[in-house]
Amino acid sequence: DAGVIQSPRHEVTEMGQEVTLRCKPISGHDYLFWYRQTMMRGLELLIYFNNNVPIDDSGMPEDRFSAKMPNASFSTLKIQPSEPRDSAVYFCASRPTGNTEAFFGQGTRLTVV
Amino acid sequence: GENVEQHPSTLSVQEGDSAVIKCTYSDSASNYFPWYKQELGKRPQLIIDIRSNVGEKKDQRIAVTLNKTAKHFSLHITETQPEDSAVYFCAASINTPLVFGKGTRLSVIA
Numbered sequence: 001d002a003g004v005i006q007s008p009r010h011e012v013t014e015m016g017q018e019v020t021l022r023c024k025p026i027s028g029h030d031y032l033f034w035y036r037q038t039m040m041r042g043l044e045l046l047i048y049f050n051n052n053v054p055i056d057d058s059g060m061p062e063d064r065f066s067a068k069m070p071n072a073s074f075s076t077l078k079i080q081p082s083e084p085r086d087s088a089v090y091f092c093a094s095r096p097t098g099n100t101e102a103f104f105g106q107g108t109r110l111t112v113v
Numbered sequence: 114g115e116n117v118e119q120h121p122s123t124l125s126v127q128e129g130d131s132a133v134i135k136c137t138y139s140d141s142a143s144n145y146f147p148w149y150k151q152e153l154g155k156r157p158q159l160i161i162d163i164r165s166n167v168g169e170k171k172d173q174r175i176a177v178t179l180n181k182t183a184k185h186f187s188l189h190i191t192e193t194q195p196e197d198s199a200v201y202f203c204a205a206s207i208n209t210p211l212v213f214g215k216g217t218r219l220s221v222i223a
Contacts, residue, residue: 033210042215043157043202056210091156099145099164099208104156 004105006092012111018080021108023092024073033102034067034077035091043091049075082112115140117205119214126193127222134217136203137185143205146179146186151200151216160201161188193221 005024013019025032034046047057052069060067064083069075079086089109095102116139126132138146147162163170163177163186170177174193179186190197198221204211 031210035213043213045210045212048210099206101147101159101162102211104158106156 004092004094004103006090006105006108008108009106010109010111012113013082015083015112016081017112018078019082019086019110019112021077021090021092021110023075023077023105025075025092025094026103027073028096029094029103030097031095031102032069032075033093033095034075035093035104037089037091037107046077079110082110084112087111115143115205115207115209115212117203117212117214119203119217121217122215123218123220125220125222128193128195130193132188132190132193132197132219132221134188134201134203134219135185136187136205136214137183138205138212139184140205140207141181141184142207144208145206146177147204147211148175148177148188149202149204149213151202153199157202190219193219195221195223197221 007022031050033048036044046059047067048055049069065079067077089107091107092105093102119136144165148160149157150160151157161172161175161177163179174191176189200216200218202216203214
């Protein structure tokens, strides 16, 4: 397996534009997580899914953020409209059932100007 | 919910010395404690983990200890090398997503 795959790797967009980040988890993993990493706040959990169902979205900062998982092999995180303070690295991670290691994708570095 | 505190935020050691990073957690039900290493510009990757039924685990130069009573766990790196320089994150979970500490930037000075 190629691991967790995220796209794009880098995204630069203007304030007010819609941004969509994409993630393909490892095949067979039941859980998918979206994290945001900044220097100030570290790795923050935004939302996670179990078997494609959103379980906890309490970490989503505002209504501008939304996430979907239409099937077991694909998830999106959307920001609309984007703001400069959304600039961060966004990681997707997945893991199988059972309390065990989460595997991270390479991340998407988002810059909103 | 779970809260994880990590100290120190930065740590500099001479090559060959030991490094210790400490974390505390708030929820006594947490039962899985991994440590991740993140090199500059790369993804976090697991280096070692420990479960609540074990007090200590070692893998070559890396060891982790867990004190359930005090709700703290520590990462020990012996004989540090320049390639150990990175940001290290501790985490805790209770069959839920990992809650991370804020990270420790370790610099190993040659």
